[in-house]
Amino acid sequence: MRAFYTDHFVLPLPPGHRFPMRKYSALRERVLTEVPGLAMHEAPRADDQALLLAHAPDYVQAVSAGLLDPARQREIGFPWSPEMVERSRRSAGATMAACEAAMTDGVAVNLAGGTHHAYADKGAGFCVFNDAAIASRWMQRQPGRAPAEFPVAIIDLDVHQGNGTASILRDDASVFTLSVHGEKNYPFRKEASDLDVGLHDGCGDHDYLEALTGALDILAGRFKPSLIIYLAGADPHEGDRLGRLKLTMAGLAARDQQVFDFAYQQRIPIAVTTAGGYGNNIDDTVAVHAQTIALAVRHAQRWAARDEAVTASISLPLSA
Numbered sequence: 001m002r003a004f005y006t007d008h009f010v011l012p013l014p015p016g017h018r019f020p021m022r023k024y025s026a027l028r029e030r031v032l033t034e035v036p037g038l039a040m041h042e043a044p045r046a047d048d049q050a051l052l053l054a055h056a057p058d059y060v061q062a063v064s065a066g067l068l069d070p071a072r073q074r075e076i077g078f079p080w081s082p083e084m085v086e087r088s089r090r091s092a093g094a095t096m097a098a099c100e101a102a103m104t105d106g107v108a109v110n111l112a113g114g115t116h117h118a119y120a121d122k123g124a125g126f127c128v129f130n131d132a133a134i135a136s137r138w139m140q141r142q143p144g145r146a147p148a149e150f151p152v153a154i155i156d157l158d159v160h161q162g163n164g165t166a167s168i169l170r171d172d173a174s175v176f177t178l179s180v181h182g183e184k185n186y187p188f189r190k191e192a193s194d195l196d197v198g199l200h201d202g203c204g205d206h207d208y209l210e211a212l213t214g215a216l217d218i219l220a221g222r223f224k225p226s227l228i229i230y231l232a233g234a235d236p237h238e239g240d241r242l243g244r245l246k247l248t249m250a251g252l253a254a255r256d257q258q259v260f261d262f263a264y265q266q267r268i269p270i271a272v273t274t275a276g277g278y279g280n281n282i283d284d285t286v287a288v289h290a291q292t293i294a295l296a297v298r299h300a301q302r303w304a305a306r307d308e309a310v311t312a313s314i315s316l317p318l319s320a
Contacts, residue, residue, distance in 0.1 A: 001300035002101040003031070003293065004094035005111040006043040011078065011087045019077065019126055020278060026286045027111055027274070027293075034290065037297045043094035043110070045086070046134060050096065053141070054133035054168050056121040063088070063128060076123040088128035091115060095131040095273055099139050099227060102269035106303030107260075107296050111289075114231040114275025116162035117187065124164065125186065131273065132156075132229045133168040136175045139227060147174040153225035153268075154178065155259060156193075157212070158233030158275040159185060159243045166191035176223040180208075180215055182236075182244050195219065201244045205251030208236065212255060216262050228263055228270040232256060234277030234288035242278040249291065256292050260299040264306075272296050 009024040031038055051060045062068045066080045078084050094110040101108035116132060117125035132154050140147040153176045154169075156162040161181040169175045176194045183198030190196070197215050199208065235243040237252060247255070263270040272292065277285035 001037060001107060001109065001297045002039050002041055002098070002105060003109040003111060004041050004043040004097050006090050006094070008083070008086050008090045009043070009112045011083055012081070014079065020282050020285060023277060023282055023285050023289070024112055026282065027289050030286055030290045031111075031293050035294045035297055037301065038293070041097070043090045043112075044097050046089045046092035046096060046129070050092065050134055050138050051089070051129055053137035054120060054130050055118075059121045063123070072122055076128055077126045078128075084128065088115075092129045092131040092134045095135040095229070095271060096138050098271040098273070099135045099229065100142075102227065102271045105300060106307075107263070107270050107272065107300045109272040109293055109296050111274060111293075113273030114156075114158055114233060116156055116158060116165045116231060116275070117160070118164045120168050125160070127164060130164050130168055132162075132231065133165055133175075135229060135271070136169070140174060147172075150174070150226045151176070151223060152227045152229065153219060153223055154229045154231070155219075156180070156231040156275075157236070157255060157259070158231050159235040159240070159245055160233075160276060161185075161187060161190045161196065161198075162193065162231070163187045163189075163191040166193040176219065176225065178215055178219055180212055185244050186242070194223075199245065202246050204246045205248055205254065208245065208247055208251060209254055209258065212258055216258065220262070220266065225268055228259075228268050230259055230270055230272045231275040232259075232272055232289075232292045233275035234279070234285045235275075237277070237279065237284060237288050239279050239281060239284045240277065241280050242276075249288065252288055253291055253295065256295045260295060264299065264302060270299075
C-alpha cells in the first residue's frame, strides 16, 4: 500500500508550542518498522492551481508571501515561515496523491492531512489549506472525469467538526460531507455539513460505534461516491487532552474497520488522512495513527485479493 510522507511535515516551532509536531516523524518510523506491506513515497507539493480549487486567490497569495495580518496568522496557530507554507502545500499534495493512488490500489494513506478547519479565505485550528476539499475537486477535474460523474464523500471522524470543509463545499452537490464529532468541542461555531453527528462529552466505544453505523447507513442511502476521503483522527481517544471523548484503542480499531468495511462492501476506493491527535502521551497518538495504517494495509490486501479473484474468474476458459 502506498503512503505519502515528507520531512516537511515536521514544522519548526517556537519552544513550548502546544502542537505535537513530532508525531509525524515518529509515526513514519513506527509504521516502517511495524507495518509490513507499506511503500513510502515523498509527498508532492500542491501548486497554486490546485489550491485555488478550494481557496480564494487573495488568501493563497497572502499565505504564500507571508502577508496575512497578525490576527489571521494567530487564528491559524502557527507563526508564518516559508517552512509553514511548504508544509501546507505538501499536506494538500499528499492527500491528492493518496486519492489518485487509491483509485488504482483501493486505498492509500497520507501520514498528515485532515486540515478541515481551513476555510476558503482563512485558516484556523492549525489548518492552512483544506486538503480534503482541494483533493476532492482536483480528482473530479482529472482527464476523463467531471464533478457530476465523480462524486466524492468526505468521512470526517476527527473529534472536532470539519467546519472549514463544510463551508467550502456547502453548495457543492458533488461532494458529501459527513462529520462525527464532539458536539461541545471546538469549533464552537459549527458549519452545516451534509450530515453532522454530534456526540456528548465522555462518549465511549459503544455509543460512538452505534452513531457511526447510523451515519454510514444514511450516507449509503443518500449518496453513491466514486471515492472516499477518510479523516481518521486520533483525538477521540480517551487519552487525548483536547478530545473529551473516551474511545479505547479497541474502539478506534473498530471505528476504522467499520469505515474500511463500508468502502469494501460498496467497492469505493478510499484515501486516508491522519488528521488530529493531541494525546497527553504522544506515543498514544502515534499508536492510534499506526493502528489505522495497519488496518489500511489489511484493507489493501483484501481489496487486491478480490481483484485477483475477479480477474481469475474472467480468464477461466469456457467449458465445451
